[in-house]
Amino acid sequence: xxxxxxxxxxxxxxxxxxxxxxxxxxxxxxxxxxxxxxxxxxxxxxxxxxxxxxxxxxxxxxxxxxxxxxxxxxxxxxxxxxxxxxxxxxxxxxxxxxxxxxxxxxxxxxxxxxxxxxxxxxxxxxxx
Ligand code: MN
Numbered sequence: 072x073x074x075x076x077x078x079x080x081x082x083x084x085x086x087x088x089x090x091x092x093x094x095x096x097x098x099x100x101x102x103x104x105x106x107x108x109x110x111x112x113x114x115x116x117x118x119x120x121x122x123x124x125x126x127x128x129x130x131x132x133x134x135x136x137x138x139x140x141x142x143x144x145x146x147x148x149x150x151x152x153x154x155x156x157x158x159x160x161x162x163x164x165x166x167x168x169x170x171x172x173x174x175x176x177x178x179x180x181x182x183x184x185x186x187x188x189x190x191x192x193x194x195x196x197x198x199x
Pocket of ligand 1: 086087088130131132133
């Protein structure tokens with residue numbers, strides 16, 4: 072965890088590409104969020120259960136547990152059910168969107184991510 076403002080929303084960024092993960096962590100921290108990172112699905116599930124972030128940015132293509140499976144497991148468990156999940160994926164077909172919705176994701180952002188749009192949309196997902 073980083074940043075000194077305990078009131079700032081806590082975002083868990085799940086992304087196996089280290090360069091992308093680092094860049095987004097910096098972007099989000101500079102935008103006033105507290106940020107945690109996870110490089111895979113197992114780590115994401117552990118960190119989410121322990122830290123109960125307000126929002127999770129979830130890459131769907133992970134090396135161990137798929138992002139959709141991570142979303143399903145979080146939505147099936149009482150303590151983590153209310154975490155807002157926004158999927159990040161390069162696959163933009165309607166079937167992929169439907170799969171995200173069915174897994175419990177609140178939203179869907181297509182890679183490569185338009186970072187300005189992402190920053191504009193995050194407060195909506197946080198209900199702020
Ligand atoms: Mn990936």
